[in-house]
Amino acid sequence: MPSSPVRPGAARVGTSLLSVNETGVRKMLELHVVPEQLIGDDQWEFVLGMHFAQIVAILKSQATTIGNVKFIYNAQNPLLDDMVLDLVNDGIALFFCPRAQRLRRIEVYNMDKVVLKFNNTDYFNKRPQVTPTLSHISHVFGPTNPFVIKSENGRPILVMTFRGLCFIFPVDRTNDPQRQSEDGLNVVSYAQETAPVLSKMVVFSGLDLSANVLARLPLHCYVGNIYAEYVKVLRSGVHTTGLEVCVAYEPCGREDRGQTPERKVSVLRFGDSTQAIQSALGSPCKIHFKPDEKIYCLHAADPARNSYEDRPADYFYNYFTLGLDVVFDANCHTVKKFILHTNFPEHYDFELYHRCNFEVFLGSNGGSGSADALDLSSAGATASDTVSSAGASAAAATTASAGAMYAMADTPDVDPSSSSMVEFSMQQGMLVNSCTKWEEIVAFRGGHRSFSPIVVIRNDSTNANNLFGNSCCYCYQNIIFDTIRPSGHIATVTLYPSGS
Structure with a gap:
């Protein structure tokens, strides 16, 4: 199951619906990804550092293709937690710094609701043609630092991090990865038939997602x-x-x-x-x-x-x-x-x-x-x-x-x-x-x-x-x-x- 766009333990209250568009047959969004910068298509882009008001204006202009947008915030203490625009139909969550009110990070938390591509040509989650497995993501984006296994909501996850881009894979407890020690590092590898499938992607600014860096606007x-x-x-x-x-x-x-x-x-x-x-x-x-x-x-x-x-x-x-x-x-x-x-x-x-x-x-x-x-x-x-x-x-x-x-x-x-x-x-x-x-x-x-x-x-x-x-x-x-x-x-x- 895709994880919620709201982090566990956050005091989120006061959810309100900003816009709804549920008419007709909906076409799935096809977006390009630029690490540490943006996601978007040929007509619009969500750029890190954008002001909340501009993102809302973009959503209004795209009401025929983007609908059911929820605004999540902390009504009791608006400065405590990030403000979130959750694009429910597209599985995308936009997190805004509550003080500066600018876009801090972009999360794609449901890979079945959106099509993503890198360099405008390499699709890395277009199902059923392409399954976003660990090996496929490594093939599209190239080598990076050793993978890290963490725990999220009590479940193990594998984290692959690039500069300004992070991929999260759920790990099956019954399928322990093979580990090989190379130069003192633990390298995680899976057999092709048991490789984990991508569940979440995060676009952020800087080298470390946990640093919560707020980007300057280009x-x-x-x-x-x-x-x-x-x-x-x-x-x-x-x-x-x-x-x-x-x-x-x-x-x-x-x-x-x-x-x-x-x-x-x-x-x-x-x-x-x-x-x-x-x-x-x-x-x-x-x-x-x-x-x-x-x-x-x-x-x-x-x-x-x-x-x-x-x-x-x-x-x-x-x-x-x-x-x-x-x-x-x-x-x-x-x-x-x-x-x-x-x-x-x-x-x-x-x-x-x-x-x-x-x-x-x-x-x-x-x-x-x-x-x-x-x-x-x-x-x-x-x-x-x-x-x-x-x-x-x-x-x-x-x-x-x-x-x-x-x-x-x-x-x-x-x-x-x-x-x-x-x-x-x-x-x-x-x-x-x-x-x-x-x-x-x-x-x-x-x-x-x-x-x-x-x-x-x-x-x-x-x-x-x-x-x-x-x-x-x-x-x-x-x-x-x-x-x-x-x-x-x-x-x-x-x-x-x-x-x-």
């Missing part, structure tokens, strides 16, 4: 997009003034472009014009105009803020590959707010954006006081901007092409449990990033809970396909934190200037 996969290496929120005391954004992009205009992207650092501030933003970040992926206000009731006591009849709609620049939205005032056409997305599961906008790896420093005078911990009912218009950007994202992500919409984040694979991720200091302040939980911010404030959140519900007629639950928005030091349940992670961060 430049040819940038497809003209940019991504954010880091985003720093600029602060003056407890007030936000803007962003410092470092973007990476594919060099252009060179015959020999090398193997590394070029980088550019820009500073974006409240009040910047649309021209200044496009000069720094380029054209947005989409421009979205803010829909009608959904929370007029929060402004009923303020006639000046409640006169929306003749007011033009604010608009968003959506930068999906940066995990960033820029909100512009419709009258002045200047920056009004910034929205940063962490792309966690359990949020409505999941898989539409790349993760924005931001850092924001919260001042220490937040402490246990409530002066800068505001009830969102007094900032309703600001909270609505957090919700409004989602509509543009959903429409664009559905229609955008797989190759042109998404660039790949090139973020180092950092241990989420590392204490360096979130720094606490009641005297100096707190450093918040894309992996911080709201409860950690509450703890920094001394456990102070003097205000209620705004509950965001997306179950109306235009958002009927919401697979996840509601989220809660909290306001603290001129920042709105949109949090998700049950993990408590921050889904979006909305930044606005003081006094707005």
